[in-house]
């Protein structure tokens with residue numbers, strides 16, 4: 001596989017030792033390797049194409065730093081570019097707008113929404129807020145029970161939805177009920193749905209209209225392949241996402257979806273999910289994600305020092 | 307929808323698996339040139355077929371293309387390459403009298419659609435007149451037992467369950483035991499989703515399998531791994547580690563009703579020599595289709 005991108009590139013650049021300039025010809029072969037690495041990491045084909053041509057432009061004419069080989073220099077340029085692409089200053093959650101605030105979780109089936117709702121509830125409580133969990137998945141078998149169990153595990157109140165209620169009604173009633181319970185932040189766990197499911201996408205728009213959430217977050221699976229851009233773009237177009245949470249990052253997926261999603265939506269990646277437990281939530285770090293996508297692990301540290 | 311309608315709908319989904327609009331690419335009078343190959347490569351990569359298989363197919367197709375002049379002729383070559391990716395379906399043991407009940411263990415990473423696929427299978431077997439029992443061996447995820455109970459209810463089949471947090475190997479054992487005692491034809495074991503990289507959880511899966519075969523030598527007769535069509539290259543690593551742990555015998559690919567093409571399943575099937583048996587095309591109990599590579603690849607081009 002690709003755990004040694006730097007080595008591969010070094011082999012490519014062997015001829016070009018130490019000093020020198022990166023020219024069209026000598027970076028061409030190196031970028032070919034980078035492109036393969038991106039595709040293996042599930043970065044979208046078109047995004048990879050664009051990124052590579054941007055990087056080529058940036059690299060052209062650069063002097064190779066004394067401390068680096070040309071291979072390392074290319075990796076550094078790519079790494080810097082990725083970090084900039086995925087970075088965002090506004091990665092905190094947004095609680096603005098109506099009170100109580102509400103955060104809506106949306107995404108494909110099985111992406112990790114319900115689990116993430118539990119994780120966020122715990123996170124918010126640790127940060128001094130009073131979360132209120134709202135199960136709005138009236139379709140999937142035992143989806144409401146799932147959130148109820150998570151709520152009781154962490155001692156966060158859960159709105160008593162039933163599968164017979166309409167999603168919009170659940171949300172509007174839950175707002176009143178949250179106020180009565182003295183809660184300040186609703187976490188709305190919506191049903192999984194396909195981005196091409198017209199009826200269910202309209203349902204999300206209706207919920208958005210009725211409760212005006214301060215934040216709509218897309219929960220996406222880190223293992224997602226080429227389709228990540230279609231998914232993220234569709235949800236963003238319909239709902240204007242506030243950000244993205246990437247779940248199941250505790251596995252060995254390269255997570256190219258992170259780069260693809262950021263590239264097409266421009267929306268910040270706010271958290272990553274790193275396990276099934278309610279404590280397994282971490283903030284998103286663009287630099288770590290960049291080295292993960294490149295399959296570089298910790299070997300990047302020597303480059304950072306350079 | 308009538309049966310024919312359903313079948314057609316399924317087929318059109320099957321057709322979507324790897325590619326769309328390939329026919330356009332191979333239109334009669336199009337020249338075989340660099341730009342055709344570039345488009346072909348894009349389609350293959352965007353279908354999540356994986357970079358290795360993409361390169362392999364591109365190489366073979368381009369080699370053979372030298373003797374051809376139009377894209378239309380290239381189509382047959384391309385079709386053969388795609389068909390060759392899928393191993394031939396193995397004979398199912400379902401009617402083997404020694405393997406009664408036929409025990410199927412359903413495995414895979416988190417959220418791929420294991421429980422749903424198992425529910426659909428329960429109904430499929432039930433509607434074929436078989437006696438079916440489900441063992442609720444996901445005792446870990448919140449409300450997993452309640453979820454599979456609802457599926458057992460929908461399919462009107464029996465269920466064996468313990469309480470949440472119980473030892474999943476014990477549930478599986480009891481499920482097989484009950485299946486034998488009650489003369490069941492099929493026992494379906496639902497297991498918790500787990501990432502293939504988590505050693506302790508993979509050990510737990512091994513233990514479930516061991517306890518099944520302890521109660522009934524030869525069981526499980528099938529280890530069905532459920533893959534999510536939205537998944538990219540990681541499916542290869544998943545398949546490798548699940549196969550090493552419990553020996554995957556067949557595959558199901560879910561969520562093909564979306565826009566993801568699920569091409570990685572071809573690489574998985576090829577590397578494990580396990581057939582893709584089922585595809586999931588929705589959340590409903592009827593949204594399961596048997597997969598046939600011949601039909602599928604032909605349908606792609608007709």
Ligand SMILES: Nc1nc2c(ncn2[C@@H]2O[C@H](COP(=O)(O)OP(=O)(O)OP(=O)(O)O)[C@@H](O)[C@H]2O)c(=O)[nH]1
Nearest residue numbers: 109110111112113114115192248273274275416417
């Ligand atoms: N390993 C791991 N598993 C996760 C993570 N987040 C969620 N899961 C698991 O993924 C599976 C699906 O999670 P859910 O929270 O039910 O997903 P969902 O999006 O609510 O699913 P639907 O409501 O059916 O659309 C469960 O087995 C979770 O335990 C994570 O960060 N890491």
Ligand SMILES: Nc1nc2c(ncn2[C@@H]2O[C@H](COP(=O)(O)OP(=O)(O)OP(=O)(O)O)[C@@H](O)[C@H]2O)c(=O)[nH]1
Nearest residue numbers: 109110416417418419420421422499561586587588
């Ligand atoms: N659109 C679509 N959704 C599906 C399909 N199969 C399963 N799902 C949905 O995917 C989500 C996850 O399905 P489950 O059956 O709970 O998945 P699982 O693998 O058992 O999940 P864990 O046990 O948590 O690991 C649910 O919302 C299902 O309704 C399918 O073929 N198409």
Ligand SMILES: [Mg+2]
Nearest residue numbers: 113114137143
């Ligand atoms: Mg859910």
Ligand SMILES: [Mg+2]
Nearest residue numbers: 420421444450
């Ligand atoms: Mg399950």
